Amino acid sequence: MKGTRRKLMAMYRAMRKRFGHQHWWPTFADRPADAPLPPEAALEVCVGAILTQNTNWGNVQRAIANLIAGGCMSVGWLHAKPPAAIARLIRSAGYFNVKARRLKNFIAAVHKNHGNDIEGFLARGVAELRGGLLAVSGIGPETADSIILYAAGKATFVVDAYTRRILSRHGLIDGGWSYDEIKELFESSLPADVHLWNDYHAQLVAVGKNFCRPVARCKGCPLVRFRRGNQ
DNA sequence: GACCAGGCACATC
DNA sequence: GATGTGCATGGT
Numbered sequence: 026m027k028g029t030r031r032k033l034m035a036m037y038r039a040m041r042k043r044f045g046h047q048h049w050w051p052t053f054a055d056r057p058a059d060a061p062l063p064p065e066a067a068l069e070v071c072v073g074a075i076l077t078q079n080t081n082w083g084n085v086q087r088a089i090a091n092l093i094a095g096g097c098m099s100v101g102w103l104h105a106k107p108p109a110a111i112a113r114l115i116r117s118a119g120y121f122n123v124k125a126r127r128l129k130n131f132i133a134a135v136h137k138n139h140g141n142d143i144e145g146f147l148a149r150g151v152a153e154l155r156g157g158l159l160a161v162s163g164i165g166p167e168t169a170d171s172i173i174l175y176a177a178g179k180a181t182f183v184v185d186a187y188t189r190r191i192l193s194r195h196g197l198i199d200g201g202w203s204y205d206e207i208k209e210l211f212e213s214s215l216p217a218d219v220h221l222w223n224d225y226h227a228q229l230v231a232v233g234k235n236f237c238r239p240v241a242r243c244k245g246c247p248l249v250r251f252r253r254g255n256q
Numbered sequence: 257g258a259c260c261a262g263g264c265a266c267a268t269c
Numbered sequence: 270g271a272t273g274t275g276c277a278t279g280g281t
Contacts, residue, residue, distance in 0.1 A: 049262085078263040084279055085262085119278040123264085165264050185262060230262055 029197065030214040036195070036251050037221070040228035043247035047227030050175045061144055061178060068143045069098060070176035074168050075127050076118040087117040100141040103132045127163030134161045147177040155181065166204045174226070180219045182211040183226040187233025196253030 050070045061067065069089060076085045091114040092098045103111065112125035134157060139145040147154065151173060158169035170183040184207045192198045198207060215221060236246040243249050 074262085077261085079261065080263085080277090081261040081279070083261090084277095087279090117278060119261085120263090120276045121278080123276050127264085163264065167263065171262075183262085187262080226262085234261090 029210070032195075032197070032251065033211065033214050036248055037225055037228060039247040039251070040232055041224070044228060044231045047224055047231060049223065049227040061148070062176065064143050065098065067147055067176045068100060069093075071131065071143070071172050072098065072128060074171040074175065075131060075163065076115060076124055078120070078124070078127075078168060080119045084117045084119060088115040091115065091117070100132055100135055100143055103128060104136050104141070123163070127161075130161050130163050131158075134158075147172075151179050151181055154179070166208075170208070174219070174223055178219055180212075180217050180222055182208045182215075182222050184208050184211075185226070185230065187237060188226070188229050190237055191229055191232060191248065194253070195248065195251050 050073065062070070072092065073085055073089055076088055089098070095114060097103065097106070097111075097114060108122070108125040108129050111128055112121040115121050115124055115128075118124060135141075135143055135146045149157070154173055154177060155169055158164050158172060159166065164172075167183060167185055170181045173179050173181045174183055184204050189198070189202070189207060192207065192210075193200060198210065202210075211222070211225070215225070232246060232248055236242055236248075243252075
């Protein structure tokens with residue numbers, strides 16, 4: 026386990042050196058780990074996490090801009106409007122009918138016990154918050170963990186397809202590992218640091234985008250020296 | 257025109 | 270439980 030920690034930290038340093046801090050979403054880098062985001066920023070992160078499912082981030086940003094420009098980025102507005110009204114504003118994010126329903130489901134979960142108070146919804150402990158999010162139809166483990174890490178600012182590790190691919194190529198996991206097993210590998214190996222976990226996931230996505238598609242192009246990848254049998 | 261993007265739910269076997 | 274499919278836009 027100590028070896029895994031060393032390797033994961035060395036990989037982070039290599040990625041960070043190559044790409045710089047990714048500043049994903051309102052980063053917590055400049056604030057204490059326990060300082061919550063302003064509610065409008067927290068909601069924006071939650072909405073972004075749902076809209077970005079299987080979708081290019083640039084398309085999501087247009088949708089978020091539409092919601093903000095229309096004065097629609099609030100729990101109250103999203104709760105009051107039908108899915109079709111939301112779908113019109115988020116067209117650019119793709120799967121707009123599905124995602125409009127998912128946003129409504131999420132907002133309903135917030136509204137049920139917390140009214141328009143997104144901060145209150147996010148202020149619960151990680152286990153309770155995660156359970157509540159996973160109970161929402163349309164929110165799976167990756168979206169739930171993204172909301173917990175980036176909107177609530179609480180330490181939970183986000184695993185995505187790039188994470189799985191990169192770790193598999195580097196011999197840290199094999200193809201059979203579940204989402205939760207991979208998450209546990211990071212969480213038990215790395216220091217429990219929200220800022221580190223925030224940027225670690227973003228760094229893996231940067232590697233994935235630049236070096237893992239459409240087929241592996243490893244030349245210049247900061248992680249190539251960590252490949253299995255190559256260290 | 258094909259492929260890809262910061263997934264998820266549901267049906268089927 | 271594993272695998273396949275629908276959902277949809279916009280960039281490369």
